[in-house]
Amino acid sequence: MRYINIAHPEQDVNFAEALVLGLGHKQGLFFPERLEPFAAIQDLLDMDFVQRSTAILEYLVEPAMPVDELQASVTAAFNFPLQLKQVSDHVYAMELFHGPSLAFKDFGARFMAECLARISVEKRVTILTATSGDTGAAVAQAFFGQPGIEVVVLYPQGMVTPLQEKMFCTLGGNIRTIAIEDDFDACQKLVKQSFDDLQLVESIGLNSANSINVARLLAQVCYYFEAVARLPRGTEPVFCVPSGNFGNVTAGLLAHALGLPVKRMIAATNRNDTVPRFLASGRWDPKPTVATLTNAMDISLPNNFPRVLDLGDRHGLPLQNLLQSVAISDDETLDAVRLLDSQGYLSDPHSALAWKALSDELSVDETGVFMCTAHPAKFRETLEEALNRPVPLPDELLAVADKEVLSAVMPADFDLLRNFLLNN
Secondary structure: OEEEEOOEEEEEEEHHHHHHHOOOHHHOOEEEOOOOOOOOHHHHHOOOHHHHHHHHHHHHHOOOOOHHHHHHHHHHHOOOOOEEEEEEOOEEEEEOOOOOOOEOHHHHHHHHHHHHHHOOOOOOEEEEEEOOOOHHHHHHHHHOOOOOEEEEEEEEOOOOOHHHHHHHOOOOOOEEEEEEOOOHHHHHHHHHHHHHOHHHHHHHOEEOOOOOOHHHHHHHHHHHHHHHHHOOOOOOOEEEEEOOOOHHHHHHHHHHHOOOOOOEEEEEEOOOOHHHHHHHHOOOOOOOOOOOOOHHHOOOOOOOHHHHHHHHHOOOOOHHHHEEEEEOOHHHHHHHHHHHHHOOOOOOHHHHHHHHHHHHHOOOOOOEEEEEOEOHHHHHHHHHHHHOOOOOOOHHHHOOOOOOOOOEEEOOOHHHHHHHHHHO
16 A cells, blocks of 8 residues: 555555655645455455454554554554444444543544554654643553653643543653643644754654554554444444544544545534534535634644545545534533433543434434443533532542652743753
8 A cells, every 4th residue: 555645646645655755745634545345345344353453454564564463453452342332222332431541532542653663663763742632641651661752742722621631641751741731733744844944854753653653544444344344234334523633534534535434423522523514515614713612623723634635536436425523512412421321322522512413314224333432420510510420530540640740831932842852
């Protein structure tokens, strides 16, 4: 498989090169040059998760990794459970938060870390990533203590929950964290500016573990196949995905391009509704980012949306019929949390938002799956206020709840960040 820079198609690399580079020339995103559906989808669905994921990823990464190395990477990365739970008639929750950082981003971050560890890198590597809540923890946990790799995580000060912050800002060692005095879009802009500075890139071996790195995206394709494999045979589901940076939606569309039966996808956003307005009007009109209860989705400039458009423009997916996007308010999100709880299902706000959008859009003859992207306890304060009862913490959060946050604080100033990266 070859990967092209979709902004500058003359840049053509293999998977290993895309993994190490992270971002292409002039901030272009790498994406597969061609996509062919698997011929025997049911045979693939009949495999177990690791076996199937290895087969999917072998097609997407070969010949950059030998299959035995790839299988070892998949086995080590995907060593935690997934759960598909029926919430009501024809509606299922796909729980993706049972990994070490309690968020769906464990799949991509751990796979990326395993691949980097197996691909020969002779010089210093610095992973620079921005997080709106859960990416930071997944990346920090995946790379913590890995020799030869330094990690720097940028996050918007005061815009992640206290427990989200504790999950990645208390590790120390090779994990350094910076609270940026601005929003997530500013953090993401700083990452992109860093990649434009070729001297900086070369000096520190710059890479990114944001979903701009295609390795993270490819790993996420695998759990869409797992969801369909666990549904009644022959089901063509409607997936609803809580959407901020649109990497998760891109992975689902990529799975469909590989032949996975998907009736359509719903990208559910909060008040940061750039994509719903774009799909309705055809005008790309980002507005200033606003803070909401679903902080991991407080993004007005979704970095992966060019890949979504590429799936339509170059790969031929019928996006007009396949993808819709709706915005859900904070009040609707809280109502969804309460209603799900009354039905016996405790959900974090992001997943409840997706359930609300799915409930609004699902026809009576359709089967829906909403993607549950984070453990409810990571949003304990919001849930306890909404439900008027305590929410217990799992062991992973109890272990960090009383630890000291080790973050530096910095304005959204590229020169200051550049100096930090070169001298720390």
